[in-house]
Amino acid sequence: MSQKYTKEFKETIVQLHEAGQPVLDLVKEYGVANQTIYKWLQLYGKSKAENVSLHELQQMRKEMAQFLIKLYQSDEVVGLVDVKNFEFHLSGPLFNH
Template sequence: MGKGNRYTEDFKNTIIELYESGMSLAELNSEYGIAKSTIKSWVNSNKKIKIDENEEISAKEVLALKKEIAKIKEENEILKKAMAIFAKK
């Protein structure tokens, strides 16, 4: 996969697994042609954050949840305004 290509989640996960199993950034860069900074960002976004004894969440999942919360807040504001409009009628 060359420059400008969009990588699949499966491919990213494979690279992350290879890195976590001991391959260096330089080896992965040499073998797959992916920038070291790109690999590092994939690894960092996949790091797990311990929530409690039985649950972990990745940084990527936290960002997705933040986006979802923002969307829900926006939808709630729209619904509040619509309710106000209909209450006046």
């Protein structure tokens, strides 16, 4: 019979692992199978790129575009930025909505 764990418990285990606690220690301390913990890491882990929500990804793209614009306009980098390449990156697939 499989054990039911709350979402809060699962997230706590994931946070403990992300803070540096090895899976084997979590297995011993909490009595959860290591395969179960690895599944939770995939579902709830913040360190995995595929766990970034679409909204978070769009926000990161927007922030990157704003950063690149500020960098391009900065007096410190004048002459160091290839304008054509810069414009290509801003209009490329990374910035399409």
